[in-house]
Amino acid sequence: MFRSVVVVFLLAAPGLFRGAAAQGKGSFDGFKLVDKTGNITKPPDYRDQYEMLGSWTVLDPNGNQMHSVYASPGTAEYYRRNKTFADGTVLVKEIHGTAAGQMTTGNVDWATDPPQVWFVMIKDAKGRFPNNPLWGNGWGWALFKANAPDKQVATDFKKDCLGCHVPAKADDWIYVKGYPPLHSK
Amino acid sequence: MFRSVVVVFLLAAPGLFRGAAAQGKGSFDGFKLVDKTGNITKPPDYRDQYEMLGSWTVLDPNGNQMHSVYASPGTAEYYRRNKTFADGTVLVKEIHGTAAGQMTTGNVDWATDPPQVWFVMIKDAKGRFPNNPLWGNGWGWALFKANAPDKQVATDFKKDCLGCHVPAKADDWIYVKGYPPLHSK
Numbered sequence: 001m002f003r004s005v006v007v008v009f010l011l012a013a014p015g016l017f018r019g020a021a022a023q024g025k026g027s028f029d030g031f032k033l034v035d036k037t038g039n040i041t042k043p044p045d046y047r048d049q050y051e052m053l054g055s056w057t058v059l060d061p062n063g064n065q066m067h068s069v070y071a072s073p074g075t076a077e078y079y080r081r082n083k084t085f086a087d088g089t090v091l092v093k094e095i096h097g098t099a100a101g102q103m104t105t106g107n108v109d110w111a112t113d114p115p116q117v118w119f120v121m122i123k124d125a126k127g128r129f130p131n132n133p134l135w136g137n138g139w140g141w142a143l144f145k146a147n148a149p150d151k152q153v154a155t156d157f158k159k160d161c162l163g164c165h166v167p168a169k170a171d172d173w174i175y176v177k178g179y180p181p182l183h184s185k
Numbered sequence: 186m187f188r189s190v191v192v193v194f195l196l197a198a199p200g201l202f203r204g205a206a207a208q209g210k211g212s213f214d215g216f217k218l219v220d221k222t223g224n225i226t227k228p229p230d231y232r233d234q235y236e237m238l239g240s241w242t243v244l245d246p247n248g249n250q251m252h253s254v255y256a257s258p259g260t261a262e263y264y265r266r267n268k269t270f271a272d273g274t275v276l277v278k279e280i281h282g283t284a285a286g287q288m289t290t291g292n293v294d295w296a297t298d299p300p301q302v303w304f305v306m307i308k309d310a311k312g313r314f315p316n317n318p319l320w321g322n323g324w325g326w327a328l329f330k331a332n333a334p335d336k337q338v339a340t341d342f343k344k345d346c347l348g349c350h351v352p353a354k355a356d357d358w359i360y361v362k363g364y365p366p367l368h369s370k
Binding site for chain 1: 204207229231232234235236237239240241242243244249250251252253255259262263276279281283284288289290291292294295296297298299322348349350351352360362363365366368370
């Protein structure tokens with residue numbers, strides 16, 4: 001009888017640790033998506049497991065876009081407490097085309113699948129990959145496109161990614177103003 | 186030594202069950218937000234604990250709006266498998282005003298806090314409250330406004346809520362086309 005209790009305990013322990021991460025203690029391990037040399041994989045489960053940071057609507061006469069931003073569990077709770085992103089935090093931004101229609105609330109746009117592009121960032125507070133051109137300024141930077149959704153195609157974050165983030169430099173390169181959960185529960 | 190193993194097992198078990206709910210087995214208990222007569226409370230933790238379904242942009246010359254929609258853990262995974270919402274599923278729609286700016290991607294709108302309005306729906310596959318006018322058509326319906334964010338103010342879902350949902354009747358009253366995670370992981 002005691003032997004079976006020991007077995008159940010071993011099965012239950014991982015569930016307990018996942019629970020702690022989901023509750024926002026800042027312990028999310030984004031580096032499980034990273035190999036030894038710094039290559040970044042897109043998280044396979046972010047739509048089901050990550051939290052919502054917010055959305056952006058890009059208004060373009062040639063067709064609006066919607067950007068949908070997900071963050072690893074606990075990101076917002078940690079940020080509200082510490083005013084910074086926890087080491088290992090993962091952000092995923094989907095770039096969507098939109099459909100438009102006259103709905104009961106007026107003229108409405110909504111995101112259409114599949115995404116055209118995914119941007120993935122992983123917070124690296126320790127400078128783990130000083131010689132990898134996809135790591136720097138406190139983050140790992142990755143880019144995936146619809147024609148090969150699982151293939152990371154950026155080669156140098158300073159060339160491929162940083163330009164769009166310069167205006168957000170003071171906020172650790174992230175446009176935090178568009179993400180309500182970072183500021184209020 | 187065996188005694189201490191038993192104690193640890195008892196601590197770990199609740200974490201295991203929470204983990205199962207978060208993994209989308211359809212067991213989310215939205216009715217913990219409902220009292221015996223059917224009064225609905227807004228979930229206090231949806232920004233940190235719920236998953237993202239999607240956003241809508243309402244284009245209005247007098248000021249665009251953004252609607253941000255959250256769902257209780259496991260909603261999308263269950264829907265993809267069963268093409269229906271699990272009993273106890275909770276949906277929260279925030280209605281936001283927007284700010285606008287010229288950003289590196291163009292003319293952009295983003296949601297501004299606090300929300301002006303929250304809509305909360307709880308899936309009720311069992312017709313639990315036949316005499317409560319906030320329950321019907323397979324859901325509980327609730328409305329909260331910014332001037333008293335914790336006070337439910339709808340009185341009759343047919344009068345206060347249903348009008349906007351009629352076009353989505355065939356999809357269990359939900360505009361599923363705007364929620365990419367319901368259709369693809």
